[in-house]
Amino acid sequence: MHAALPQQAQQEGGSNDVPTQRTTRDLRRVDIHPDHWYPLAWSREVKRGKAHGVRFAGDPIVLVRTESGRVFALEDRCAHRQVPLHAGVVDGESIRCCYHGWTYDCTGRCTDVPYLGRERLPNGVRSYPCREEAGLIFVFPGDPLLAAEAKFPDLGSASDKAYKTRRFGREVKCHYTFMHENLMDMNHQFLHRRQMGSMRARSLGRRRGEDWVEVDYTFAREAGKQPIGEALVFGQKRGTRPDDGNKDVMTIRTAYPYQTLKICTKDETMVMDLWIAYVPLDREQRTNRTFGLLSIRRPKIGPLLDAAWPLLVWFTERIFKEDRWIVEREQEAHDRQGADHNHEVFPVINELRALLVERGAPPRDASAHAGPDSRRVHLIQPLTDLSAS
Amino acid sequence: MHAALPQQAQQEGGSNDVPTQRTTRDLRRVDIHPDHWYPLAWSREVKRGKAHGVRFAGDPIVLVRTESGRVFALEDRCAHRQVPLHAGVVDGESIRCCYHGWTYDCTGRCTDVPYLGRERLPNGVRSYPCREEAGLIFVFPGDPLLAAEAKFPDLGSASDKAYKTRRFGREVKCHYTFMHENLMDMNHQFLHRRQMGSMRARSLGRRRGEDWVEVDYTFAREAGKQPIGEALVFGQKRGTRPDDGNKDVMTIRTAYPYQTLKICTKDETMVMDLWIAYVPLDREQRTNRTFGLLSIRRPKIGPLLDAAWPLLVWFTERIFKEDRWIVEREQEAHDRQGADHNHEVFPVINELRALLVERGAPPRDASAHAGPDSRRVHLIQPLTDLSAS
Amino acid sequence: MHAALPQQAQQEGGSNDVPTQRTTRDLRRVDIHPDHWYPLAWSREVKRGKAHGVRFAGDPIVLVRTESGRVFALEDRCAHRQVPLHAGVVDGESIRCCYHGWTYDCTGRCTDVPYLGRERLPNGVRSYPCREEAGLIFVFPGDPLLAAEAKFPDLGSASDKAYKTRRFGREVKCHYTFMHENLMDMNHQFLHRRQMGSMRARSLGRRRGEDWVEVDYTFAREAGKQPIGEALVFGQKRGTRPDDGNKDVMTIRTAYPYQTLKICTKDETMVMDLWIAYVPLDREQRTNRTFGLLSIRRPKIGPLLDAAWPLLVWFTERIFKEDRWIVEREQEAHDRQGADHNHEVFPVINELRALLVERGAPPRDASAHAGPDSRRVHLIQPLTDLSAS
Structure with a gap:
């Protein structure tokens, strides 16, 4: 019925210039690794x-x-x-x-x-x-x-007085991996067109380490004016015409299991610093609670940021609401289709997907946990052995 | 626990003078055939x-x-x-x-x-x-x-200016087959006793074609007066005493997958013409959305019908609400009993049931669709082979 | 993950001086026996x-x-x-x-x-x-x-004019066995600390017959004053200091499948007489409807009790609300854990648990009932035979 094949089949077909995913695990069934804070x-x-x-x-x-x-x-x-x-x-x-x-x-x-x-x-x-x-x-x-030797996360600029920090978050009804992909793929600016106007992201390239992936972007405004909420985040007004010399760079990084988003101006001042974690709530990990620390660099005239803070809160809440809505639709589609039918064409996201599978928890041993579901699986399991004999 | 046996067992017992149902398929698990408009x-x-x-x-x-x-x-x-x-x-x-x-x-x-x-x-x-x-x-x-060669349905009198048409419908939480049976079995007038008074339907006989079944009825009022809403539907007042010569004939037809109900007076004027379709919404087809076109012949004095229209809307809504309530109880009973325990004694309904099975979609191949359920079925399936070997 | 072992394992370990439970049945999956009124x-x-x-x-x-x-x-x-x-x-x-x-x-x-x-x-x-x-x-x-020879329950003092009876009850979302354990274990007075103050129950010993278990308690107030609602239940004011000579005895009895709670003063006057039954509503018996007859002995000055009745209703409702809340949490824990992880240390409750298993319905034959669930079990069942061959 569906013209697009599931992720794995497409990758094997090799028709797209993207990293090949060798895993057979459904990303949405990979549990988050518990050995972190x-x-x-x-x-x-x-x-x-x-x-x-x-x-x-x-x-x-x-x-x-x-x-x-x-x-x-x-x-x-x-x-x-x-x-x-x-x-x-x-x-x-x-x-x-x-x-x-x-x-x-x-x-x-x-x-x-x-x-x-x-x-x-x-x-x-x-x-x-x-x-x-x-x-x-x-x-x-x-x-x-x-626990003692596990790396405790660097919480960014939340304790730096040069920044003002907003603590935010909500319960979101989706697997934590959708959250990582949503934030890292800035081509989804189209989703926020009502809040942000017509923006075009340009990827400057990606880097990968053992437990992290990161990508840099610049942005160009294609039409419309910069909204005031966005100006607040950057602490200043930027050019509104395409390629008018705005050289701010946004870096988004998943350092497993956390995520950060930093915006630096051309003089390498970090104007925005977001640290965020997605905590699975249910055993199937189809819901998560988000904990975000959004730090904005204080401008020279300090009180200005405080005065404008409610507007910034309102602006970021609206963006977050749109993101929440779309990732919940992604989870819904996965639930209905029963498998991951995503057809990803953006290399950095395929890199991220590979990282999330590699660093995630190993597959659950069906007989090891206690729920009623596990017992059913346990009863069915012997079938494989029987049909092989 | 239940004195009445499931439909199939009763039919094989042969104690009732009704068409024997040879199928072993549960009617409520027969999917509607997708090759229709x-x-x-x-x-x-x-x-x-x-x-x-x-x-x-x-x-x-x-x-x-x-x-x-x-x-x-x-x-x-x-x-x-x-x-x-x-x-x-x-x-x-x-x-x-x-x-x-x-x-x-x-x-x-x-x-x-x-x-x-x-x-x-x-x-x-x-x-x-x-x-x-x-x-x-x-x-x-x-x-x-x-699609090109499939018969497009005749939508009745909806585009005939001699008629005024009401478009109505709702989501109903039941398998589409309950809808067909409900409309075709006019012995259920008892359900509408509060709206219609005490009416007795008399079946004049049934006809069957390759993809259709139809039945004719006349009605006699056993007690009470004709409600005004009903009079409107018929465009005129009819006798209220039993067998007082009211020779209106109601013909109900399932021409798969659609249904029609027409009322003709003894001079063969069609005073009411209903076309209706029931569209399954969910994969298990336990809910349907109903699309109905109810056309009433305009009386000589045209504006009369328009003036009375709100009353007709109110009357038909109340009837439809009672029908919706009862078919949802039927679906509920099927869900609880896990099988079709209906004990049908009315020949035309048994004919209709046979038609709905014959024209319905073939049984789903358990391994062919994508949901999590299907995978479970797939795992269990090999059992049959194993126990046979 | 859980430091406390499931009930059975602990009993076999024999570390606690309590009756050993020989059964392997999960008490929360024992159906109530239907051969009672x-x-x-x-x-x-x-x-x-x-x-x-x-x-x-x-x-x-x-x-x-x-x-x-x-x-x-x-x-x-x-x-x-x-x-x-x-x-x-x-x-x-x-x-x-x-x-x-x-x-x-x-x-x-x-x-x-x-x-x-x-x-x-x-x-x-x-x-x-x-x-x-x-x-x-x-x-x-x-x-x-x-039915004819089954013992019809003695409904206590509900028809004795020396008593005034309150009829109460609600739907409670838990297995009926949690209700029996809740009422019989008076060590749970801590739950009602806001209604009753700090009370300490002392068990005077238990008795067991073929289809019943009972236990006697006395109570001592550890702190606070006797609430007026409680005074009403007893029909008089009692001492509030520890061991001040209050020799009222509370006897709680499960006479399968009913339960009673009686309070007698030292002169053997029964001042309170509760008869209560818990009726499973759903097939899985995870909800029950409670029917209680709470009879209070009328004091010499009759109208006093009637005047104070609304207060007694309010008091008992608050107690019952707390009990309902906690047993629903117990059921929730069982649902999540998929098995009975209770670690019971109180001998009378272990006696009661054994009685409820012994007198309960025999395990359901998986193939005997009609629901969709049972069919799944039926399909899986042959596995045992196969793996044995």
């Missing part, structure tokens, strides 16, 4: 003496801010009857389950069952390495032994 | 210079009315990233995808990718034969080579 | 000359109150086209389907098809034994031959 909440969401429930790839996690103000992270299920600990009561430096009062410390050890002797305390719950930086609470959801 | 939208829904998304049996289709006013139909998925073309921009006689601006003409050919040389244009998308008649946009969703 | 509606819900649709474990049942006032229960599906009979019309002592007017008497026999000769009447529908007591309509959903 992921932001799971804004600091302001976890109030002193309160617990807050979040999720990473289907795993419920409770973030607890104790009475002394420190934050710890545990599996968000009481060991007793599996109810969420985030509905519990913070008691000093511990969390007490709301149901029968079982109590856990920051290591997940059960330290009290009110109706049981202390000598018979049951097992506790899993704890997660946890760190608070730049207004974000990070958790290391993978192998805890790897 | 189906209305997918009202003309007024597709405005000049706009695109409009519709569905046929799970396939997304975009209807585009170009700047010159003609309508064409394409697969509603950009070949690039599968997002809906109906969110795009009509550009002269083409449609431009909203995301990266890929452009398609009326044949589905990709004629422009803004950031790619014209010599390297990728494959396009599927196009569908498309025709606009009587305020409806028809598409031929099956094999396009058959 | 279950309340399916309040009498007031089934008005004279009206029909009312209810469900038991996925089976639709219509309760019909005829013009003479008696109630009967039938399968809530017309034998003809499976639409719900509860949308029909009560006609004397019969129910007439709303669609084509097929008519059934209290035994489920089809007594009229308006357009068919009486000599050719089709099969009817299943009927259920039905009984009305204490404002509740009971149905026997299992083998009807066992």
Whole structure:
């Protein structure tokens, strides 16, 4: 029915001058790799003496801010009857389950069952390495032994006073990989034509490292005037005619699993610095929560940026809303088609796709996880063996 | 648990004087045959210079009315990233995808990718034969080579000035076959007792052709007075006592895949002429959109009908609402029971059921379509072979 | 990921002094046994000359109150086209389907098809034994031959004029077994700390019979004052200091499939008497409707209780709301984990769990029921045989 073949078949056909994808894995079924630090909440969401429930790839996690103000992270299920600990009561430096009062410390050890002797305390719950930086609470959801040596992300200019930072994000109903592709492919300016006017991106070339891909762009305005929101982002007015000498360079980089977008003027001043992470919420990783730090360099006359900030917020929200809408349509198409039918022609995006598969989690062992789905897969699995014999 | 056996078992028991159904196919799993012209939208829904998304049996289709006013139909998925073309921009006689601006003409050919040389244009998308008649946009969703010779439906009196036509329809959450059975079995007047009073239908006999079934009825009022809405439909007042000589004949015909209902007076004037089609929306065909053309013969004093029209609209809407409610309950019962447990005793309906199976699409080859479900079926399929060996 | 092992593994480890559970069945997949009398509606819900649709474990049942006032229960599906009979019309002592007017008497026999000769009447529908007591309509959903000898429940003090009875209940989205465990484990007073203050339950020991388990508790207030709602339940004010001589005894009993909670003062006056039943609604039994009769002994000065009744209603509703919330979280955890990971340490609850498995319905034969799910199971089933050969 569909004239365009699925990604893999096209690549093998070799008709396009793009990197060949050797993998047979569907990119939208590649789980994000858990052995990284992921932001799971804004600091302001976890109030002193309160617990807050979040999720990473289907795993419920409770973030607890104790009475002394420190934050710890545990599996968000009481060991007793599996109810969420985030509905519990913070008691000093511990969390007490709301149901029968079982109590856990920051290591997940059960330290009290009110109706049981202390000598018979049951097992506790899993704890997660946890760190608070730049207004974000990070958790290391993978192998805890790897947390100490794992690279903690550079959060860009969020703590540099020369910049003003907007913290933003939402739940988006798509696989995290669509987010990476959306931001990196600046040919999608057409989507934002109502906000940005008619802009043409020109790719200046790409670079690739072991765990990163990046690309540079310049932009030319094809028609219309520069919108004021965009001018704010750049801190100054730019030329509006094609090729009028605007030599700002935008660099977009996926340094797995994070993404950054920086804009530098020709005098190499960085006027905009975005750090962003996409955190899968459900086990199938078909939704993600986005955490973005958007830093804008303060102009000489400081208060100007503060005064114009609401307009910048409004402008970026509208752009983000359009992006959210389109990536959710991409996920919907994948759900309906049951496979990745994308027909990508832009080399940098094919490079990015390869990176996301390589650095992603290995395929799940069907028998290793607990859901009802996995058991069904397990029952069906032996078929292969049988038909081979 | 259920005293009544499923349809097939009963028929084989032979206890009822009805045509034996030889098929083992569940009627509610017979897909409508795609090699016919189906209305997918009202003309007024597709405005000049706009695109409009519709569905046929799970396939997304975009209807585009170009700047010159003609309508064409394409697969509603950009070949690039599968997002809906109906969110795009009509550009002269083409449609431009909203995301990266890929452009398609009326044949589905990709004629422009803004950031790619014209010599390297990728494959396009599927196009569908498309025709606009009587305020409806028809598409031929099956094999396009058959479209030219396929019979285009006779839309009844919709373009005859002696009649006034009401265009109506809604989404109904049931398999299209329930719609055919509902309209053809006039013994369901009991359902409309609050609108119609106590009416008794009498079947005068049925006829059957290769691709059609029809049945004639007369009606007798058992109690109560004729409602004014009904009088309007007939254009005059009729007797209200049983067998008082009302010899109007109602003929209901399924001429696959369409249905008509005509009422003729004893002097053979057709006072009412309904043409109706039921278009499956989802792949499982458990919802349909109904497109109806209800034509009423204008009385001698023309403006009378126009004046009374709102009342007729109200009356038919109430009838249709009751029908919609009951067929959705039928679909619900089928979903819960997982099979067709209907126990049909009315010969014309059994004839109709046989026709709908015979003319319907052949059973889907489980491995041929793309959804996640099909893959599961595919995995399970080999079992039969294995157990036979 | 989870530090606590599933129930069975822990028991086998034998580290806790609790009854060993020998079963391998997941308690949350044990269906309630159908060979008992279950309340399916309040009498007031089934008005004279009206029909009312209810469900038991996925089976639709219509309760019909005829013009003479008696109630009967039938399968809530017309034998003809499976639409719900509860949308029909009560006609004397019969129910007439709303669609084509097929008519059934209290035994489920089809007594009229308006357009068919009486000599050719089709099969009817299943009927259920039905009984009305204490404002509740009971149905026997299992083998009807066992209904006569099945023990009808003792509904406590609901018909004793020395008591005032509140009828309450709601739909709760969890397996019925969570309800039994919630009520029987009084260590969950911590959940109600905002309503009840800080109370400590002390278990006085448990008893077990063939089809019942019961446990006695006393309570001591650890902090705070007795709330007025609680005082009302007990009909008098009690001591508020720990061990101040309050010797009220609360006895909670699951007499399969019902549950009771009685509070007796030291002079053996029963001041509170609760009878409660949990009726599974869906086939998977993941929701239940609760029917409770809460009887409070009238104090010497009768009108006092009546005057305070709204406060008691408010108090019990708040308690019930908290319980409903937590058991729904338990069901949610089970759904996500796909198995019972409970780590129960309280002996009486392990006793109760064993009873609920023993008295529950035998495992469903996968091929015996009709839903689409069952067919899938049926297809997969042969695998076991194959791999053994």
